[in-house]
Each structure stands twice: as structure tokens, then as C-alpha cells.
Amino acid sequence: MKRLVRKHPLAIRWFHWINFPLLALMIWSGTLIYWAYPIYRIGAGSHTLVAMNLSQPAWKTLHVNNRLAEGMAFHFFFMWLFAINGIAYVLYTAISGEWRELVPNRHSFKEAWYTLLHDLHLRKEPSPPRKFNGAQQIAYTLIVLMGLGSLLTGLAIYKPVQFSWLTTMFGGYPTARFFHFWLTAGYVAFFVVHVGQVIKTGWNNFRAMIIGYEVQNSAEAANE
Amino acid sequence: MSDDPVDQASGLGPRASVEGDQASEKTDTAPAPGADAIPVSDPASQELAAETSEPSEARGPRPEASEKTDTAPAPASDSAPLTDPASEELAAETSERSEARGPRPEASGEVERELKRLSRRGFLTAGVAAAAGYGTWKWLTTRQRIDGLQWPLRRVLQLNESVAESYFGTARLTPTFPPSRIKRPARLNGNLGLDPRFDPAAWRLLVEGAEGPVTLSLDDIKALPRHDQITEFRCIEGWSMIVKWTGVRLADLMARFPPPERVNYIAMETPDRGYYVGLDMQSAMHPQTLLAYALNDELLSMPHGAPLRLAIPVKYGIKNIKRIGVIRYTNVRPADFWAEQGYDWYAGH
Numbered sequence: 001m002k003r004l005v006r007k008h009p010l011a012i013r014w015f016h017w018i019n020f021p022l023l024a025l026m027i028w029s030g031t032l033i034y035w036a037y038p039i040y041r042i043g044a045g046s047h048t049l050v051a052m053n054l055s056q057p058a059w060k061t062l063h064v065n066n067r068l069a070e071g072m073a074f075h076f077f078f079m080w081l082f083a084i085n086g087i088a089y090v091l092y093t094a095i096s097g098e099w100r101e102l103v104p105n106r107h108s109f110k111e112a113w114y115t116l117l118h119d120l121h122l123r124k125e126p127s128p129p130r131k132f133n134g135a136q137q138i139a140y141t142l143i144v145l146m147g148l149g150s151l152l153t154g155l156a157i158y159k160p161v162q163f164s165w166l167t168t169m170f171g172g173y174p175t176a177r178f179f180h181f182w183l184t185a186g187y188v189a190f191f192v193v194h195v196g197q198v199i200k201t202g203w204n205n206f207r208a209m210i211i212g213y214e215v216q217n218s219a220e221a222a223n224e
Numbered sequence: 225m226s227d228d229p230v231d232q233a234s235g236l237g238p239r240a241s242v243e244g245d246q247a248s249e250k251t252d253t254a255p256a257p258g259a260d261a262i263p264v265s266d267p268a269s270q271e272l273a274a275e276t277s278e279p280s281e282a283r284g285p286r287p288e289a290s291e292k293t294d295t296a297p298a299p300a301s302d303s304a305p306l307t308d309p310a311s312e313e314l315a316a317e318t319s320e321r322s323e324a325r326g327p328r329p330e331a332s333g334e335v336e337r338e339l340k341r342l343s344r345r346g347f348l349t350a351g352v353a354a355a356a357g358y359g360t361w362k363w364l365t366t367r368q369r370i371d372g373l374q375w376p377l378r379r380v381l382q383l384n385e386s387v388a389e390s391y392f393g394t395a396r397l398t399p400t401f402p403p404s405r406i407k408r409p410a411r412l413n414g415n416l417g418l419d420p421r422f423d424p425a426a427w428r429l430l431v432e433g434a435e436g437p438v439t440l441s442l443d444d445i446k447a448l449p450r451h452d453q454i455t456e457f458r459c460i461e462g463w464s465m466i467v468k469w470t471g472v473r474l475a476d477l478m479a480r481f482p483p484p485e486r487v488n489y490i491a492m493e494t495p496d497r498g499y500y501v502g503l504d505m506q507s508a509m510h511p512q513t514l515l516a517y518a519l520n521d522e523l524l525s526m527p528h529g530a531p532l533r534l535a536i537p538v539k540y541g542i543k544n545i546k547r548i549g550v551i552r553y554t555n556v557r558p559a560d561f562w563a564e565q566g567y568d569w570y571a572g573h
Contacts, residue, residue: 069565076380077381159573160398160458161398162393162573164398173456211345211347
């Protein structure tokens with residue numbers, strides 16, 4: 001028997017969907033800045049596996065060359081909205097008690113491992129039918145910590161004199177820039193996995209992030 | 225759980241239903257773990273629970289209550305599909321009841337109807353929000369440009385500048401480094417304003433806006449207290465290098481040749497006016513802002529801006545103007561070469 005179950009509070013849905021375009025704009029404007037000095041790579045020693053760079057023709061085709069000024073202007077415009085939305089989200093989860101479902105506990109890591117094995121088809125038993133399983137708790141908490149890291153490393157390279165203590169804490173200006181970049185790469189990786197999981201989990205789950213409610217079978221409900 | 229539909233509807237008969245309502249209220253104000261398992265949700269559902277509990281207080285089968293429960297939802301959800309939470313409550317209750325009794329096609333229909341209603345509301349809101357977001361983006365990117373930037377972006381850069389100025393402390397210094405960290409040779413970047421026909425022997429620094437006309441030779445400038453500093457030079461492109469500057473403080477020059485009145489800005493230009501920067505007074509008066517005549521222990525080379533350039537670690541490299549010809553005290557926000565190309569005028573750290 002089917003029934004409707006309330007899943008995501010209205011505030012969380014707004015925070016999530018406001019964050020999506022804002023983070024996209026921060027990444028987009030950030031890459032416009034990055035192309036002015038694209039030095040990072042994946043590799044060891046002199047061996048480079050992937051250079052975080054584009055060829056001149058690719059730059060021109062994508063029309064992302066020589067747009068540093070524009071990138072900075074957009075970055076320093078949307079940073080406020082991105083930060084405010086993120087801080088509001090954290091405050092909301094803290095005050096509402098929602099954090100209890102989001103923050104990992106001592107079982108989360110073992111559970112996340114099982115979830116990973118299940119997703120890789122190495123384990124039959126599915127994740128527990130809680131709102132957020134261990135893997136989700138870890139991922140959704142980590143992404144918030146990454147957001148904090150982006151704000152702090154961003155501030156460290158935005159105001160390296162007035163906040164020189166912060167810049168020094170991150171190992172200096174070039175290192176802070178390095179972290180700021182790789183955190184962004186982390187968001188992109190998160191996005192790929194996140195969207196993949198959402199597609200895999202299906203429409204009912206996705207719809208719940210829009211309308212707040214999920215359809216549950218009574219069999220599932222009985223498990224809880 | 226009782227199978228009596230009246231009790232179910234009453235909210236008093238079966239305790240579980242009452243608890244459910246209380247828990248659901250909690251969910252709305254302070255979502256608690258486990259609350260998601262409770263099918264009812266809206267605060268307004270309390271009203272309905274209260275309403276329906278009234279008849280049941282009589283503790284008897286009251287057909288009216290049952291009738292109300294069965295007939296109310298359909299018109300309510302039709303007439304006010306976006307706002308009426310009571311119907312949600314009903315749907316949830318109905319499904320709960322059906323659970324107790326086994327599958328009931330009508331109840332399943334109710335869940336479907338309720339789901340449709342919620343979906344319509346949710347996706348409509350999402351659509352409107354997405355359209356509003358897209359519209360805002362279109363609006364933002366099509367605004368009239370001020371020096372290459374849409375005016376809202378310019379305005380926010382100026383807001384950021386005000387924020388930065390409000391916490392700027394001249395006592396907060398850029399870190400200094402040991403000589404071993406110096407990059408040799410220092411990287412060269414740009415030759416704007418460096419006219420090759422320049423004659424360094426004939427060069428004089430003009431200070432405009434002081435009490436009287438001031439024309440200074442390099443020796444006049446070297447007469448001011450000398451300062452050495454090994455600091456990080458940060459280009460707006462993202463690269464940085466540690467270099468050693470030798471020179472005099474801009475603050476000392478200004479104290480020696482002060483303006484008659486307080487001014488807010490300092491403008492600097494190359495002799496050919498091919499490059500020019502504007503500085504806010506706080507940054508200009510920072511103790512690490514030097515008029516430098518040596519770089520890495522050698523007198524400035526021509527490409528590095530001989531005979532005198534600005535070394536201002538509280539700004540990006542673009543403000544570190546080479547070959548200064550004119551320094552002007554002013555209350556008019558000075559023109560800035562790169563700010564006219566879409567960059568932030570302040571460009572400060």
C-alpha cells in the first residue's frame with residue numbers, strides 16, 4: 001500500500017536549489033580566473049597525467065580566454081550569495097535539529113563501506129532505508145566542510161595581507177590558491193557522483209527534493 | 225489500531241493518530257529524526273485534527289464526522305489546490321487507515337491525487353523559481369556597462385571596496401621572507417607606459433597637489449629614510465613571487481611634501497601617461513608601500529621600471545606602476561588603466 005511520507009523540509013529544498021546555480025556560477029567564474037594562470041596538474045614529479053589546462057584553440061572555441069576581469073567581477077559578486085546561502089543552510093540544520101540526520105555517527109563509516117560495496121555490486125544487502133545512509137551522511141557533511149574550506153581559502157587569497165594569518169595557516173598564498181582550486185575540483189567530482197546516484201535512485205527520490213514528499217510502500221514503511 | 229473509521233477520523237480514538245499530529249507539528253518547526261516516517265505534516269493539519277476530534281469527544285460513532293472526512297478532501301483540494309493543507313492530512317490519514325484494513329483502491333486513488341497536487345505545487349514553484357533565476361541572470365548580464373562591467377557588478381566591487389576599507393589596518397603587514405626565498409631573476413610582465421625613447425638622466429618626479437610645485441631628482445628621493453623589504457608580489461593573473469624592494473615610504477614622501485588639505489586619493493602616471501593607477505589613501509599610507517629604486521639588491525633595470533616605481537604589496541601587481549613620472553594628491557577618484565578595462569579599481573589585499 002502506498003503512502004506519502006514527508007522527506008525534505010521546505011527550507012532545505014530552497015537552500016539546495018539556490019546553492020546549485022550559485023555554485024555553478026562560482027565554478028564558472030572561478031575557471032575564468034584560473035585560465036589566466038592555469039598551472040595545476042595531476043601527476044607525480046615530472047610525469048603529468050592530466051594538465052588542468054586547455055589548448056589555445058579550445059580556449060577560443062569555448063570563448064573563455066582573456067576573461068579574467070569578468071571572472072573576478074562575477075566571482076566577487078556571487079561570493080556573497082554563495083556564502084550567505086551556505087551559512088544560512090548550516091544555521092538552519094543546526095537550529096532545526098536536521099543535523100542529527102546529516103552528520104555521520106560512529107556507524108556511518110562502516111555503513112558507507114557497505115553502501116559502496118552494494119553500489120559496486122559486490123554486496124547484495126541494500127543500504128538501510130533511512131533518510132540518509134552512512135555514505136550520504138559522510139558526503140553531505142564533507143561537502144559542507146569543503147564549502148567552509150572554499151570560503152576560508154578564498155578569503156586567504158582574496159585578502160592575503162589583511163588576513164595574512166589565514167593565508168599563512170594554509171601554507172602561504174600559492175598553497176592557499178592550490179587548495180582553493182582542488183576544492184573546486186572536489187565539487188565537480190561530488191556533482192558527478194551525486195547526479196549519478198540521483199539518476200540511479202530514481203524519480204520518486206528526485207521528486208522528493210522538489211515537492212518534499214516521497215511515496216513509500218507500506219512494506220518499506222514497516223521496516224522503519 | 226482500531227478499525228472503526230470514525231475513531232480513525234476523530235484523532236482521539238486511536239492514540240497513534242494524535243501522536244502523529246503532534247510529531248508532525250514538530251517536524252515543521254524543528255524537524256526531528258524519525259519524523260519523516262510520520263505521514264502527516266502540515267501545521268494546519270492540527271486544525272483539522274482539532275476539528276475532527278470535537279465530535280469524537282462524545283465517544284460515540286458520529287456519522288457526521290465520518291461523512292465530513294470522506295467528502296471534505298475532494299472539494300478542498302480542487303478549490304484551493306496550492307494552499308489547503310487539510311487535504312494532505314486527510315490523504316495521510318486515509319492511507320493510514322487503509323494500511324490497517326488492507327489495500328483499498330479508493331485510498332490509493334487519494335494518495336495519487338494528493339501526490340499530483342503536491343507535485344503540481346512543487347514543480348510549479350520550481351518552474352517559477354527557475355524562470356525568476358534565469359530572468360535575473362539575463363537582467364544582470366544585459367545591464368549597461370561602466371568601464372567594461374555591467375553596473376551591478378561594478379557596484380558590488382565598490383561595496384566590496386567599502387567593506388575592505390572598513391577593516392583595513394595599516395598595522396597589518398604583508399608577511400616578509402628570508403633572502404633565500406627571493407626569486408632571481410624577477411619575472412618581467414608588461415611594458416605599458418615604458419616609451420623606449422625615455423631619457424633617465426632627464427627624469428624628475430613631479431608631485432602635484434602639494435603646497436607648492438615639487439620637482440624631485442632621484443637623489444632627493446634617496447635622501448628620505450631607506451627601507452628594504454622582502455615581500456610577495458602577487459599578480460592579478462594568479463602567479464606570485466618573492467622579491468626584495470629597496471626604496472622610501474610613500475608615506476614619508478607625503479609627510480615631507482604634504483597637501484594643503486586632507487585628500488582621499490593618490491594618482492600616479494608614467495611620464496608618457498601610457499600607464500596610470502589610482503590609490504586609496506589607506507593603501508598609499510601603508511608602511512610597506514614603497515617608492516622603490518632597487519629590486520633584488522640592484523638598481524631598477526629599464527624593463528622593471530627605472531628609475532622609480534611603486535612597490536605596494538597591499539595591491540595586486542597591476543597597481544605597482546613602473547617609471548613613475550607624476551604623483552598627484554587628489555580628491556577626485558583617479559583614473560586607473562586596468563579599472564577601465566573591466567578590473568576592480570581597488571584591487572587590494
